[in-house]
Amino acid sequence: MFTSKSSVYKDGDAVIGGFFPLHTFITDSDINKPTETIYTQLKTKNYQYVLALVFAIEEINRNPYLLPNMSLGFDLYNVPYTQWMTLKSSLIWLTGLNKYVPNYTCRRQSKSVAALTGTSWATCAQIATLLGLYKFPQLTFGPFDPILSDNSQSLSLYQMAPKDTSLALGMISLILHFSWTWVGLVISDDHDGIQFLSDVTEAMERNRVCVAFLEMVPVTTVSYFTKAWSYHRQIRQSSADVVIIYGDADFLLGFTISIDQDSIIWKVWITTSQWVINTEKNNFLLDTFHGTLIFSHHHEEISGFKNFIETATPSKYPEDFYLAELWNSSFNCSISESHYETLETCPLNASLAWLPRNIMDMSMTDGSYNVYNAVYAVAQTLHEMMLQQVEMQPMWNVQGLTFAPWQLHPFLKNIQFNNPAGDQVNMDQKRKLDAEYDILNFWNFPEGLGYKVKVGHFSPYLPKDCQLSLTKDMIEWATGITQIPHSVCSESCNPGFRKSPQEGKASCCFDCTPCPENEISNDTADLDQCMKCADHQYANVERNQCLQKAVTFLGYEDPLGKSLACTALGFSVLTVLALGIFVKHRDTPIVKANNRVLSYVLLISLTFCFLCSLLFIGRPNTATCILQQTTFGMVFTVAVSTVLAKTITVVLAFKITAPGRRIRHLLVSGAPNAVIPICSLIQLTLCGIWLGTSPPFIDTDVHAEYAHIIIVCNKGSATAFYCVLGYLGSLALGSFTVAFLARNLPDTFNEAKFLTFSMVVFCSVWVTFLPVYHSTKGKVMVAVEVFSILASSAGLLGCIFAPKCYVILLRPDRNSLHGFRDKVHPGSNKPS
Structure with a gap:
C-alpha cells in the first residue's frame, strides 16, 4: 500500500x-x-x-x-x-x-x-x-x-x-547505586556489541560487579529466532535479577518480540534509547519490560x-504518502477509488497527538x-x-x-x-565529546500504552560522586516487585565475617567465614580480609569492633601475685626462724659440725633469695626492672657458692687427715670460705657489664593475654641474662658434682648427703624452668620465674636445714657429743 x-x-x-x-x-x-x-x-x-x-x-x-x-x-x-x-x-x-x-x-x-x-x-x-x-x-x-x-x-x-564511551560507566554507576553485583549481559554479536562488551566488562571488574551470564546474540533475524529459546532459558534460569541489553534498534526489537512470544520474564532490564517495545504484542496490564531503565542522550527540548x-x-x-499510510493505519480511514492515496472518512481534527506514546x-x-x-x-x-x-x-x-x-x-x-535549543554541535569527529545521559523508566499501562519517565541523569564531566543523580521514588520496578530488587550471587557477609571465595565461581559468589582471632570486619560488608586490631586493642566476641585493652601486670591484688608474695614471705620467715635457731644453738655440736659461719651466710642469702622474688611482683618501674635480675643473680650466686664452700669443706675434712700438710692448714684457716667472694665477684662483673651495655627496662606485652596489655620488664640483653643464668647454673652443677662425690662420706649428721640432695632439687628446678619459661608469656612468665626462685630456695632450705632443725628442736639427745659418737660408731665409746 x-x-x-x-x-x-x-x-x-x-x-x-x-x-x-x-x-x-x-x-x-x-x-x-x-x-x-x-x-x-x-x-x-x-x-x-x-x-x-x-x-x-x-x-x-x-x-x-x-x-x-x-x-x-x-x-x-x-x-x-x-x-x-x-x-x-x-x-x-x-x-x-x-x-x-x-x-x-x-x-x-x-x-x-x-x-x-x-x-x-x-x-x-x-x-x-x-x-x-x-x-x-x-x-x-x-x-x-x-x-x-x-x-x-x-x-x-x-x-x-556524541560518543558513547561513557555509556558503560553510566550503567555500572546505576548498578552500583542499587548495590547490584550479579548482572547478566545480552549483547548483539557484532563489532559494536563487542566494543561495548569490552567497555562494560572492564567497568564491572573495576567496580567488583560480576557477570552472571553472557549471551552474544546474532544480529540476523533468522538466526536469532531460531535459537531464541536457548537464550531465554539462560535468562530465566539465572539468579541475576538485572540484565543489561545492548544492540541496535533492529536487534532490540527482535529481542523484545521473542521475549514476549516465549514467556514472561520478570527482570530489571537496562538498555539504551535504541530499545523499542513491540507494538503488536498482547495488551498486558504490566508486561515483561515494565520498569525498564533506559539510557538516552541528554539534550534540551x-x-x-x-x-x-x-x-x-x-x-x-x-x-508525503508515508504520513497518509500512517493516518490510514491509525485512524481507519477509507481510500478514494479515483485517487489511490486520497484518504476519506477520517475523524475530524485527527492528530498524531491522539496516538499512544x-x-x-x-x-x-x-x-x-x-x-x-x-x-x-x-x-x-x-x-x-x-x-x-x-x-x-x-x-x-x-x-x-x-x-x-x-x-x-x-x-x-x-x-x-549552537542549535536553537542552545546545545553545541561539533562536526569535528576527533573532538566529539562524550554524551550525557538521561535515565528513563518505562511504564506500561492497559492496552499496551507505554510511557517513559525521566528518573535520573548521568554526566561523565562531574566529580565521581556526583556523576549519577537519581530519583528512586519515581522508579517503577517489574511486576510483583514492590521494593528495590536485590541482585547478588551471595548475600553480604555480616560484620564479624569475611568473604571466602567459592572454587570455580565468580568473585561475587562466596561463603562467609568468621574473622580470625583479634581481627574484625565492621559495618562495611563483603570484605575479602578482616582488619587486624591495633596492638593496644582486641576484638570483641562478635568480631565487629576493636576494644581498648586493659593495662595489667603481676600485682599483689592478683590472686597469683598474692599467693606468690605470701609464699615468699612465709619462706622468708621460716628462714629467719632457722637462722634464729642456729644462732641460739650455735654452741651445740650439730651447728659447730656444719660450719657455723657458712650456715649463717647460707641462711641469710636464702632469706634474700625469698625476698628478691617480691621485686617481680607489683607494677614494674625502672628501679625494680634493674634490681630484679641482678639481685636474683647475686643472692643466688652467694647461696650456691656457699653450698659449694660447705661441700668443699666436707671433702677436705675427710680426705685430708695427715697432720702438718699444707692443704690441712688451708682447711684449718678457713680457706674454702674464699670461694664465696670469688664466685660472687665474677657474677658481679657479669651484672655490671649487663647494666653497662643493655640494662633491663620497662616494656609492654600486647600479645600474651587477649584483652590485656601487660607491663613487664624487658631484660634488655637476652645474652647477658643467659650469661648470668648460665654462670649460676655452672656453680650449681659444680656444687652438685662435688656433693655427689662426697655423698658417702661419714659426714656429721649426713651433711654431704643433704647437700647432694639439695643440689639435685636446685638443678631440677632450674632445668625445668628453661622450657617452661620459654613456653609462657606475660604474667605467667614472671610467675614461673618467681616460682622457680621460691622452689629452688625452698629446696636448699628444706634439704639442708630442715633435718638439722628437726634434731635441734625435737631430738636434742642426738645434738650432743655422746649422740655424735653413737651415730658414728654405734656401741662404741670412742670415735673412729
Missing part, C-alpha cells in the same frame, strides 16, 4: 536527501511459518525522523538570518532491511530514475547537497560506499560508531551523535516540535535530535559558503548555485555552532 512512489520530494534551492528505515519486512520466519515475505509494515516510531527533518527545514526557511534568499528542500527514501534495496534507494536518489544507471542523472542540474543516513552501521556503511565515490557529504543520525570514523573510505561521512507533530496532517503535506512519541528522540542537528549543520555550512562566495564573486545566476556537493567538506568538517 502507498508504494507507487519511490520518494517524498519537496523542491528547494538546495535539497537534502534522507534515507530512513520507515518500512520493515515482516517475514514468515518472524512468526514461525514458511519462509517468504508476507507484507511490509510502517515503523511508526521511525516516522519521527521525517517529522524532525521537515520541522528543521521549515524552521530554517523561516529564519531570515540563516540562508537568506535561499530555501532548503528534501528528498526522502525508505531504507529496507536488505542490502540490495538499500543500494537501490541511493541509486535512485543519485540518478533520478527508477532504472539504475550508474554515473548518469536525468536531472538537468542536481540540487542535492548532502544525505542523511541511519540508523544502523550496516546501512550507513553501504550507502557510504556509493556516496563516497561522488564525494557526497553523508551525515548519520544513528549512534556513534568508532569504525565509521576510523574508516579511511568514509572520509565523506559525518556522525551527528526543541521549542515548537511538539506542536509541529500535533498539526502535521496528510492535507498539510499531501506529497509507544506508537508516536511527542518528545524528540535521540535519532530525531541528530536529524535536526544534521539539517542545521548543512544549513550552517551552506551559509558559510554563501558568505565566502559573496566576498569572492556573485553567487547567483540563472543556473542556481555555482558549487558542487564535494565543496561542502572543507566547511562541514570544521563547522561548530
Whole structure:
C-alpha cells in the first residue's frame, strides 16, 4: 500500500536527501511459518525522523538570518532491511530514475547537497560506499560508531551523535547505586556489541560487579529466532535479577518480540534509547519490560516540535504518502477509488497527538535530535559558503548555485555552532565529546500504552560522586516487585565475617567465614580480609569492633601475685626462724659440725633469695626492672657458692687427715670460705657489664593475654641474662658434682648427703624452668620465674636445714657429743 512512489520530494534551492528505515519486512520466519515475505509494515516510531527533518527545514526557511534568499528542500527514501534495496534507494536518489544507471542523472542540474543516513552501521556503511565515490557529504543520525570514523573510505561521512564511551560507566554507576553485583549481559554479536562488551566488562571488574551470564546474540533475524529459546532459558534460569541489553534498534526489537512470544520474564532490564517495545504484542496490564531503565542522550527540548507533530496532517503535506499510510493505519480511514492515496472518512481534527506514546512519541528522540542537528549543520555550512562566495564573486545566476556537493567538506568538517535549543554541535569527529545521559523508566499501562519517565541523569564531566543523580521514588520496578530488587550471587557477609571465595565461581559468589582471632570486619560488608586490631586493642566476641585493652601486670591484688608474695614471705620467715635457731644453738655440736659461719651466710642469702622474688611482683618501674635480675643473680650466686664452700669443706675434712700438710692448714684457716667472694665477684662483673651495655627496662606485652596489655620488664640483653643464668647454673652443677662425690662420706649428721640432695632439687628446678619459661608469656612468665626462685630456695632450705632443725628442736639427745659418737660408731665409746 502507498508504494507507487519511490520518494517524498519537496523542491528547494538546495535539497537534502534522507534515507530512513520507515518500512520493515515482516517475514514468515518472524512468526514461525514458511519462509517468504508476507507484507511490509510502517515503523511508526521511525516516522519521527521525517517529522524532525521537515520541522528543521521549515524552521530554517523561516529564519531570515540563516540562508537568506535561499530555501532548503528534501528528498526522502525508505531504507529496507536488505542490502540490495538499500543500494537501490541511493541509486535512485543519485540518478533520478527508477532504472539504475550508474554515473548518469536525468536531472538537468542536481540540487542535492548532502544525505542523511541511519540508523544502523550496516546501512550507513553501504550507502557510504556509493556516496563516497561522488564525494557526497553523508551525515548519520544513528549512534556513534568508532569504525565509521576510523574508516579511511568514509572520509565523506559525518556522525551527528556524541560518543558513547561513557555509556558503560553510566550503567555500572546505576548498578552500583542499587548495590547490584550479579548482572547478566545480552549483547548483539557484532563489532559494536563487542566494543561495548569490552567497555562494560572492564567497568564491572573495576567496580567488583560480576557477570552472571553472557549471551552474544546474532544480529540476523533468522538466526536469532531460531535459537531464541536457548537464550531465554539462560535468562530465566539465572539468579541475576538485572540484565543489561545492548544492540541496535533492529536487534532490540527482535529481542523484545521473542521475549514476549516465549514467556514472561520478570527482570530489571537496562538498555539504551535504541530499545523499542513491540507494538503488536498482547495488551498486558504490566508486561515483561515494565520498569525498564533506559539510557538516552541528554539534550534540551526543541521549542515548537511538539506542536509541529500535533498539526502535521496528510492535507498539510499531501506529497508525503508515508504520513497518509500512517493516518490510514491509525485512524481507519477509507481510500478514494479515483485517487489511490486520497484518504476519506477520517475523524475530524485527527492528530498524531491522539496516538499512544509507544506508537508516536511527542518528545524528540535521540535519532530525531541528530536529524535536526544534521539539517542545521548543512544549513550552517551552506551559509558559510554563501558568505565566502559573496566576498569572492556573485553567487547567483540563472543556473542556481555555482558549487558542487564535494565543496561542502572543507566547511562541514570544521563547522561548530549552537542549535536553537542552545546545545553545541561539533562536526569535528576527533573532538566529539562524550554524551550525557538521561535515565528513563518505562511504564506500561492497559492496552499496551507505554510511557517513559525521566528518573535520573548521568554526566561523565562531574566529580565521581556526583556523576549519577537519581530519583528512586519515581522508579517503577517489574511486576510483583514492590521494593528495590536485590541482585547478588551471595548475600553480604555480616560484620564479624569475611568473604571466602567459592572454587570455580565468580568473585561475587562466596561463603562467609568468621574473622580470625583479634581481627574484625565492621559495618562495611563483603570484605575479602578482616582488619587486624591495633596492638593496644582486641576484638570483641562478635568480631565487629576493636576494644581498648586493659593495662595489667603481676600485682599483689592478683590472686597469683598474692599467693606468690605470701609464699615468699612465709619462706622468708621460716628462714629467719632457722637462722634464729642456729644462732641460739650455735654452741651445740650439730651447728659447730656444719660450719657455723657458712650456715649463717647460707641462711641469710636464702632469706634474700625469698625476698628478691617480691621485686617481680607489683607494677614494674625502672628501679625494680634493674634490681630484679641482678639481685636474683647475686643472692643466688652467694647461696650456691656457699653450698659449694660447705661441700668443699666436707671433702677436705675427710680426705685430708695427715697432720702438718699444707692443704690441712688451708682447711684449718678457713680457706674454702674464699670461694664465696670469688664466685660472687665474677657474677658481679657479669651484672655490671649487663647494666653497662643493655640494662633491663620497662616494656609492654600486647600479645600474651587477649584483652590485656601487660607491663613487664624487658631484660634488655637476652645474652647477658643467659650469661648470668648460665654462670649460676655452672656453680650449681659444680656444687652438685662435688656433693655427689662426697655423698658417702661419714659426714656429721649426713651433711654431704643433704647437700647432694639439695643440689639435685636446685638443678631440677632450674632445668625445668628453661622450657617452661620459654613456653609462657606475660604474667605467667614472671610467675614461673618467681616460682622457680621460691622452689629452688625452698629446696636448699628444706634439704639442708630442715633435718638439722628437726634434731635441734625435737631430738636434742642426738645434738650432743655422746649422740655424735653413737651415730658414728654405734656401741662404741670412742670415735673412729
